[in-house]
Amino acid sequence: MLPSSSASAATGNALVIRASGPHNAAVNPIVAAASATVRRELANLTQHAHFDVQAVAETPSELADFLRAAPRSWVVTGGALTGIRPFIESARAAAAPVVAVLSRRSDPEDRSALDYGGLAVLRASPNQETFQAAAIASRAGLSVWDPRLNSPGTSLDSVASPLSPRERRVLELTGTGLSTKAVGRQLGISPNTVKFHLRAAFEKLGVRSRAEALMAAIRRGELSV
Amino acid sequence: MNLPLLEWAAARRALAEQAAVGVVGIDRGRGARFSGIVWDSETLVTAAEILRGADSVTVHTANDAVPAKILACDLSVDVAVLELKTGAPAISAAKPTSLSSGDDVLIAGRSDSAATIVWSHVEQVGPSWRSRSGGELDRLIRLSPGLHPTLEGGGAFDLEGRLCAMAVRGPRHTTLGIPSETIERVVTTVLQHGRVPQPYLGVRLQSVRLDDALRERLARKCTEAAIVVGVEPDSPAAANLLFGDLLLSIAGRPIDNPVDVKIALTRIPLGSPASVQVYRAGNRFDASVVIRERSDR
Numbered sequence: 171m172l173p174s175s176s177a178s179a180a181t182g183n184a185l186v187i188r189a190s191g192p193h194n195a196a197v198n199p200i201v202a203a204a205s206a207t208v209r210r211e212l213a214n215l216t217q218h219a220h221f222d223v224q225a226v227a228e229t230p231s232e233l234a235d236f237l238r239a240a241p242r243s244w245v246v247t248g249g250a251l252t253g254i255r256p257f258i259e260s261a262r263a264a265a266a267p268v269v270a271v272l273s274r275r276s277d278p279e280d281r282s283a284l285d286y287g288g289l290a291v292l293r294a295s296p297n298q299e300t301f302q303a304a305a306i307a308s309r310a311g312l313s314v315w316d317p318r319l320n321s322p323g324t325s326l327d328s329v330a331s332p333l334s335p336r337e338r339r340v341l342e343l344t345g346t347g348l349s350t351k352a353v354g355r356q357l358g359i360s361p362n363t364v365k366f367h368l369r370a371a372f373e374k375l376g377v378r379s380r381a382e383a384l385m386a387a388i389r390r391g392e393l394s395v
Numbered sequence: 396m397n398l399p400l401l402e403w404a405a406a407r408r409a410l411a412e413q414a415a416v417g418v419v420g421i422d423r424g425r426g427a428r429f430s431g432i433v434w435d436s437e438t439l440v441t442a443a444e445i446l447r448g449a450d451s452v453t454v455h456t457a458n459d460a461v462p463a464k465i466l467a468c469d470l471s472v473d474v475a476v477l478e479l480k481t482g483a484p485a486i487s488a489a490k491p492t493s494l495s496s497g498d499d500v501l502i503a504g505r506s507d508s509a510a511t512i513v514w515s516h517v518e519q520v521g522p523s524w525r526s527r528s529g530g531e532l533d534r535l536i537r538l539s540p541g542l543h544p545t546l547e548g549g550g551a552f553d554l555e556g557r558l559c560a561m562a563v564r565g566p567r568h569t570t571l572g573i574p575s576e577t578i579e580r581v582v583t584t585v586l587q588h589g590r591v592p593q594p595y596l597g598v599r600l601q602s603v604r605l606d607d608a609l610r611e612r613l614a615r616k617c618t619e620a621a622i623v624v625g626v627e628p629d630s631p632a633a634a635n636l637l638f639g640d641l642l643l644s645i646a647g648r649p650i651d652n653p654v655d656v657k658i659a660l661t662r663i664p665l666g667s668p669a670s671v672q673v674y675r676a677g678n679r680f681d682a683s684v685v686i687r688e689r690s691d692r
Contacts, residue, residue, distance in 0.1 A: 344448065344470075346590075346591075346593045347443075347467050347469060347470060347590065347591050348448075349446075349448050349450030349465065350447070350448030350449070350450070351448075351450050352450060364448075365448075368448075379444050379528075380444065380447075380448070380470055381443075381444055381473070381527075381529070381530075382527060382528060384470065384528070385527065388600070388653050388657055389601070389652065389653050390601065391599045391600055391601040391625065394595075394597055394599045394627050394630070395596055395653065395656050395657045395660060
């Protein structure tokens with residue numbers, strides 16, 4: 171049980187801060203996405219930004235039900251643009267603010283359809299500050315557009331932090347099945363430096379294994395075949 | 396006394412003991428332990444990804460712990476080949492056709508020197524498929540989920556004690572079996588070349604979306620294609636391919652994205668010319684390129 175003293179201490183300014191601050195239950199979002207993996211990622215993102223997840227909706231109609239029950243809540247959704255559109259429509263019908271995190275490969279060709287008050291559109295893996303700012307802005311009825319999404323004609327993946335020449339070279343040699351030591355010998359660097367470059371490449375490519383990193387780099391046009 | 400049950404248990408124990416002979420424990424150092432399979436008297440195999448770029452490991456048999464050299468890794472199908480003279484008889488591999496969904500298998504490995512055996516079953520058997528790592532596996536074999544980490548790289552044996560697959564951990568707690576015929580393919584290549592040769596064309600590619608008109612003109616079903624965004628100097632591609640070319644097929648295999656190209660290349664004999672269908676400036680034509688090995692080493 172919560173100590174009653176905390177409730178009585180929350181007076182005046184303290185209450186105002188709580189009402190707009192991230193720790194008030196009333197301002198916690200509903201996470202909505204069709205894919206379980208995406209829901210988990212969104213929940214992590216939400217929690218890192220110091221919000222608790224109020225509810226989890228797996229379908230747009232479920233989201234609509236939640237929003238009817240809690241009309242003042244807001245929504246965090248994510249994934250590919252085609253998949254999240256129905257969720258955005260549900261939220262829009264209930265006039266609920268939305269933070270939408272687009273997946274890496276999702277390329278919104280028409281911004282105008284997504285440009286309305288209360289909707290924040292972010293690029294994949296926003297940092298904590300960006301997410302918090304987007305949440306505040308969308309709930310204030312502002313329209314937010316991640317500038318990283320705004321590069322007409324170029325592939326999003328090539329815009330997202332390209333690999334350094336060293337990272338590329340380390341990945342290329344790793345791809346031939348060479349051991350960490352052998353890659354280091356070939357490039358005249360220590361095995362630990364090889365691992366450092368690999369880790370940096372994994373991070374940029376959003377992968378966790380050597381094999382996945384190779385495929386991601388080939389898909390982005392960073393590595394030759 | 397229930398004799399049929401005891402006989403059943405004894406038969407299972409005999410199979411487990413037989414399987415245990417064919418597997419080893421592998422220690423990468425720093426407490427990273429998993430399993431491997433004794434392929435023949437001088438060769439072991441294990442999963443490639445879990446080696447994390449190590450070039451030697453400690454191998455535990457029932458009564459010994461010896462260092463072993465890693466000969467080569469094929470990351471695309473997750474198979475690593477190790478050299479170790481065990482003198483053990485070659486493993487007998489099950490016929491590819493003999494496995495079906497619902498079959499019981501036992502997964503054998505070693506944690507240090509102690510044999511670890513888990514009875515499991517085959518959830519699904521399917522035709523050849525492409526892994527997320529861009530490798531072509533001869534069959535899809537899905538085993539009961541939740542493989543213990545120390546069993547990764549261990550063998551899945553059928554009720555006749557023959558090796559069906561190597562057990563590896565897939566995405567989201569799934570357990571995949573790398574088919575024995577895929578392992579054999581890698582072992583044969585590695586023993587022949589001392590490495591897994593990397594076919595090389597010398598282009599960097601990206602996916603592009605094709606509009607309907609172009610799709611119709613090219614008579615393609617897929618909405619995407621691979622476009623050349625870089626040609627490396629002195630590469631096989633340098634003579635014939637240009638920045639901006641769309642690659643439509645290689646040696647008759649259709650290309651929908653950059654990874655398709657990598658896979659198509661693995662099926663072309665090194666040093667022989669292959670036909671690449673190109674779409675450039677409104678024209679479609681065939682270019683001939685001689686695929687060679689990447690000369691990084």
